Amino acid sequence: MAIEILQIVGIGMVATFLALILNEHKPVFGLMLIIFVGALIFIFLIGKIEEIINTLEQLAVNAHLNIVYVETILKIVGIAYIAEFGVQIARDAGQGALASKIELAGKVIILVMAIPIITAIIKTVIGMIPQ
Numbered sequence: 449m450a451i452e453i454l455q456i457v458g459i460g461m462v463a464t465f466l467a468l469i470l471n472e473h474k475p476v477f478g479l480m481l482i483i484f485v486g487a488l489i490f491i492f493l494i495g496k497i498e499e500i501i502n503t504l505e506q507l508a509v510n511a512h513l514n515i516v517y518v519e520t521i522l523k524i525v526g527i528a529y530i531a532e533f534g535v536q537i538a539r540d541a542g543q544g545a546l547a548s549k550i551e552l553a554g555k556v557i558i559l560v561m562a563i564p565i566i567t568a569i570i571k572t573v574i575g576m577i578p579q
Contacts, residue, residue: 456489479541486537517565524558531555 463485470478501522508518531554538547 452492456492459485459489482540483537486533490533517568520561520565524561527554527558527561531557 463481467478467481470481504522505515505518508515531550534550535547535554538544538550
């Protein structure tokens, strides 16, 4: 694990220095480099993300939780990460207004996806209240 983070940080630092140099001459290439390296790091992490998802799903099965809720929560987390990735790219490109819109869209989609879970929680709480 420690070696992996050192590799990621190393790649990130090299890309940062190269982007700084490129930005002086060709800013478009600097931005493209940063986007490419960001995507490369994300691809590198896909295996780790898959391990986390499998572990959480197994825990849910062992705890006899409704797998639909666990999958929904995992999708929500995925949307949050993807939206944040897009926001950071937009901000790196100097597009703060667009970044804010991406962030808002991510939050709205997360809220829409969370409605079934919120509904189930409310029904459970109401069911616990003595009548």
